[in-house]
Amino acid sequence: MFKFSLQTALNVRSRQEKLKMKALAEKLAVEQGIQSQIEQILQNTKESESNLNHAKESRIFSVDQMLFLSRFKNKMKVDLSKCHEELEGAKKEVWDKQQDLIEASKKKKTLEILKEKEEKRYLENIANIERRSMDEIAGNQFVQKTRNAESLS
Numbered sequence: 001m002f003k004f005s006l007q008t009a010l011n012v013r014s015r016q017e018k019l020k021m022k023a024l025a026e027k028l029a030v031e032q033g034i035q036s037q038i039e040q041i042l043q044n045t046k047e048s049e050s051n052l053n054h055a056k057e058s059r060i061f062s063v064d065q066m067l068f069l070s071r072f073k074n075k076m077k078v079d080l081s082k083c084h085e086e087l088e089g090a091k092k093e094v095w096d097k098q099q100d101l102i103e104a105s106k107k108k109k110t111l112e113i114l115k116e117k118e119e120k121r122y123l124e125n126i127a128n129i130e131r132r133s134m135d136e137i138a139g140n141q142f143v144q145k146t147r148n149a150e151s152l153s
Contacts, residue, residue: 002122004115013108020104024097031090038083045076 004010052069055061 002119004118006111006114010108010111010115013104013111017101017104017108020097020101024094024101027090027094027097031087031094034083034087034090038080038087041076041080041083045073048072 048069052061052065055065
């Protein structure tokens with residue numbers, strides 16, 4: 001039965017790869033959360049502008065509403081700027097985690113290739129042993145048949 005000599009190392013590399021995948025997934029979730037915040041800010045700003053436009057059309061709006069909208073839009077710009085900064089940081093972290101995962105995958109793949117080669121050599125060795133055994137059996141049968149033929153003559 002084939003047993004890979006570096007199986008423990010392969011198992012460790014597989015676990016490391018899974019941990020790197022998990023870390024990447026966490027960073028991607030953070031990035032998506034920030035993108036959702038940005039979308040929510042844009043949607044809230046659009047809704048506020050739409051509400052003020054409806055109020056203007058119905059001529060039921062005040063200067064306070066306009067001031068409130070102006071302050072709200074300024075706050076949303078600040079929040080949006082902050083979110084974009086956070087998004088850039090999150091994208092960098094995602095990129096870093098992707099590189100970590102790529103490196104871990106390469107290390108694991110290297111061991112998998114070594115395992116395949118070692119298994120191939122093992123199977124070739126088994127095939128050679130079987131072939132030699134079959135040749136020996138065939139040779140022994142030939143010798144035995146030859147002796148039997150000589151003893152009958």
